[in-house]
Amino acid sequence: MTNIEKLLKESKDNLDRLEVPEDMESRLRNALDNMPNRKIKRKNRTRGKVAALVIATLLVGSNMDTLAYYGKRLIGYESVMDGTLQELNELGKGQSINKSYKFKSGVTVTLDGIMLDDNNLIAFYTINDPKGKVEDKDSDLRVSIVGALNKDYTYSGSGEANEDGTEMRWVIACDAPKFYEKKMKLKIESMGTEQEEGVIEFKLDRTEAMGHKIKMSIYKKIKVDEREIKIKSLVASPTTTIIKGQIQNILELGVDHIKGERFMPENIDIVLLANGKEVQVKSSGISTDMKGINFYISYDALPVDIKDIEIKLVSFGGNHDTNESIELSKGSVNKTIKILEQDISINEVYESKGNTYINITTDENTTLSKVSLNIDGEKKELEKTLPGDYEKIVVEGTTQIKHTRTLEFRGTGEKLELNIQRMRYKKLYDETIYKHKIR
Amino acid sequence: MEIKLLIKQAKNGDKEALLRLVMAQQLDYYKLAYVYMKNEDDALDAIQDMIVIIYENIHKLKNDDAFYSWSKTILVNSCKSILRKNKKIVPLENIREEGTYEIYENPEDKIVLEKYLSELSPKHQEIIRLKYFLDLDYETIGQILKIPIGTVKSRMSVGMRKLKESMGGEYLND
Numbered sequence A: 001m002t003n004i005e006k007l008l009k010e011s012k013d014n015l016d017r018l019e020v021p022e023d024m025e026s027r028l029r030n031a032l033d034n035m036p037n038r039k040i041k042r043k044n045r046t047r048g049k050v051a052a053l054v055i056a057t058l059l060v061g062s063n064m065d066t067l068a069y070y071g072k073r074l075i076g077y078e079s080v081m082d083g084t085l086q087e088l089n090e091l092g093k094g095q096s097i098n099k100s101y102k103f104k105s106g107v108t109v110t111l112d113g114i115m116l117d118d119n120n121l122i123a124f125y126t127i128n129d130p131k132g133k134v135e136d137k138d139s140d141l142r143v144s145i146v147g148a149l150n151k152d153y154t155y156s157g158s159g160e161a162n163e164d165g166t167e168m169r170w171v172i173a174c175d176a177p178k179f180y181e182k183k184m185k186l187k188i189e190s191m192g193t194e195q196e197e198g199v200i201e202f203k204l205d206r207t208e209a210m211g212h213k214i215k216m217s218i219y220k221k222i223k224v225d226e227r228e229i230k231i232k233s234l235v236a237s238p239t240t241t242i243i244k245g246q247i248q249n250i251l252e253l254g255v256d257h258i259k260g261e262r263f264m265p266e267n268i269d270i271v272l273l274a275n276g277k278e279v280q281v282k283s284s285g286i287s288t289d290m291k292g293i294n295f296y297i298s299y300d301a302l303p304v305d306i307k308d309i310e311i312k313l314v315s316f317g318g319n320h321d322t323n324e325s326i327e328l329s330k331g332s333v334n335k336t337i338k339i340l341e342q343d344i345s346i347n348e349v350y351e352s353k354g355n356t357y358i359n360i361t362t363d364e365n366t367t368l369s370k371v372s373l374n375i376d377g378e379k380k381e382l383e384k385t386l387p388g389d390y391e392k393i394v395v396e397g398t399t400q401i402k403h404t405r406t407l408e409f410r411g412t413g414e415k416l417e418l419n420i421q422r423m424r425y426k427k428l429y430d431e432t433i434y435k436h437k438i439r
Numbered sequence B: 001m002e003i004k005l006l007i008k009q010a011k012n013g014d015k016e017a018l019l020r021l022v023m024a025q026q027l028d029y030y031k032l033a034y035v036y037m038k039n040e041d042d043a044l045d046a047i048q049d050m051i052v053i054i055y056e057n058i059h060k061l062k063n064d065d066a067f068y069s070w071s072k073t074i075l076v077n078s079c080k081s082i083l084r085k086n087k088k089i090v091p092l093e094n095i096r097e098e099g100t101y102e103i104y105e106n107p108e109d110k111i112v113l114e115k116y117l118s119e120l121s122p123k124h125q126e127i128i129r130l131k132y133f134l135d136l137d138y139e140t141i142g143q144i145l146k147i148p149i150g151t152v153k154s155r156m157s158v159g160m161r162k163l164k165e166s167m168g169g170e171y172l173n174d
Helices: A003-016 A024-033 A045-061 A071-080 A083-090 A134-140 A250-259 B002-011 B015-023 B026-037 B040-060 B064-088 B108-119 B122-133 B138-145 B149-167 B169-173
Strands: A095-102 A108-116 A120-128 A141-146 A155-161 A167-175 A183-190 A196-203 A214-224 A227-236 A240-248 A263-274 A281-289 A292-300 A308-328 A331-339 A342-352 A355-363 A367-375 A378-381 A384-395 A398-410 A416-437
Touching (some): A003 B122, A003 B149, A024 B015, A024 B040, A108 A183, A120 A134, A120 A183, A134 A167, A214 A416, A240 A250, A263 A292, A308 A331, A355 A416, B015 B040
Antiparallel strands (some): A108 A120, A308 A416, A342 A355
8 A cells, every 4th residue: 555545534533423313313304304395296298199199170260369479389288287387378478488508418408488377486497308308407406496595496397208208397386476576587507517507697577477266264273183274365366275274383392392282284284175066286395484384385376267175184193202111021012002183002122133014004194203222221313113004994984004013123121111202194074174264 | 204294284384394304303303414514503503504505495396205315415505515615714824723523522633633524625524424423324425415326435545545645654554
C-alpha cells in the first residue's frame, strides 16, 4: 500500500466509526409528514387510444372553433386525462401557453397549456426526446410549479409515453394559486450527469378561469375515537370537488403533545355521493402545521344536473402514542390485551437461535408501529416481522380479517416485557354525516 | 423480497414504506452524504431533501431493482446542490477552505490530506472519496454518478496522480 493510500485508509477508518444520528428517522418522517399525500393514476394504454380515436372523429366532424385553445395538441393528451378534463378540454376551457425549454441534451419540455378554476391549476406539458429514451429522461427531470416568493405548489399527475419513446405527455394538477399570483413558473431540473435548470414562465389569465359551481361552508362536527373531526367546506369547481376539514386544532394538538398521547392521522376515508352516486376520489392529503391537523379530499367534478349531495364517513385510521408495557412469559401464552379498544392477542413466546419470537394476532388494520422488547432490563428494538396468515372470521354478522404474524427480537432472557409505544389502526364507521339538497 | 414489496407500496404513495426502505440502508445513505457534507447537520439535510424528491418521483422509477442506486444518485445531487447554495454566500477567498471531517480525533495528518484533496477538481475528489472512504467499486460509483465505468477509472487515475504531485515529497515516489 502506498503512503497516500495509507492516509486515505485512515480517513476511511474514521468514517467507519460514524454512527447514524438518532434523530435521522424522526427527521425523515417529519419531512414526509409535511408533504401532502399523492396518488398517481395511470390509465390503461389501449383505452386511451380508443378514446383518442373517437374524439378525433368528433373533431373532424363538427365544430372546429371550440378548439381555440389547444388545437391540434388536444388528441395527444386524451390518454392521460380523466373524463371531466376531457369534456372541459373539448369545450376549449383552457389557456394556451405553448412555450418550451430546450436542454443541452436535446430534450425539450413544452408547456402546452393550463386550466384554472377555484380548486386547481392544471398544467399540460410534453417532454420530447429525439433519441427515443423519453421515459429515462423523464425520471431524471424534477418538475415543480413555482409562484411568487418561490412558493412551491405540490402537485400530482399522470403521464404516458408514446410507443417509440420520443414523446411523453403529462397532466399535473396543484392547488389553485393564491389570489395574488399573476406570473408563475414551471421549473424543470435535470438531475442526470448534466445538471441543468430550465424555467418556463407563464401568466395566469384569470378572465379565462372557470370559477366555481357550488361553494358551501359546512362546519359539521363528528365524534371519532374520543376526538372530533370537523368538516369545514365543500367547493365544487368545473374540474374538481374538494372537501376540507380539521382533525385537531393547534391547541388540542399541543395538549396531546404534552400528555405524550399524540395522534397522527394517516387515513380518512370519506365518500361523496352526488345524486346518490359515488363520486370518484382523485387525491387526498393530511398536513400538520401551525394551523393544527387539517385534511382535504379531492373528488371528480360534480355532475351538471346535481340535485343532492351526501357526505359519508367510512373509516378513519392513524398512528397513536400508546406507551403500554406487557409482561410476558415464555411458552404458549394465549393472552389478549386491549389497547385503545383494539384487541391484541399474544399467542406464543419462544426462543430460537439466540432470538426471541412473539407470535401475535390483531385486526388486519392494526399494526404495532413502534414496539420494543425489554429483555432482562435491556431494551431491544424490533428486528423484523415474519409474515403470517390472514384469516376471515364472522362476528355478529360482520366479517373481520385477523392478521397473525411473528415479531423477532435479538437476544434471549428470562424477564420479558413487550413495550408498545405506538400503534396504528383503522376504525370503520360508515355513517352519513351531511346531506344537502340543491334548490 | 420484502424490499420489493416496500418499493411497490412506496410507489403507491405509502410514506411509511418509503421511510423503511431508506432506513434499511441508513448507514450507507448517511456515510455517502457525510462524505460530501462533512458534518452531521448538513448530511441529514441532504438526506431529508433526498427523501422528499424520492417521494415525489418514485412512481417514475421503472426498474425497481435500481431503487438504491437511483436514490443514491439523488442523494449525491442533493448534496451538491446544498454545497452550491452554501458556496453562494461564502466570500471568494474562503472557498478553498473546506471543513475537515468532524470526527477526526487527531486531525494533523488528515488536515494535510484533506487540504490537498479539496484542491483537486470536484469531479476528481469525489471519485477518490467514494472509492477510498466508502469502499465502493468502480461500477457502483459509475451507477451513482451516472457516468461510464471508463470515465470513473480515468478520473480516478488522473485524480490520484494530481494528488501525489500536489502533496510532493515522499508521496511523489508512491
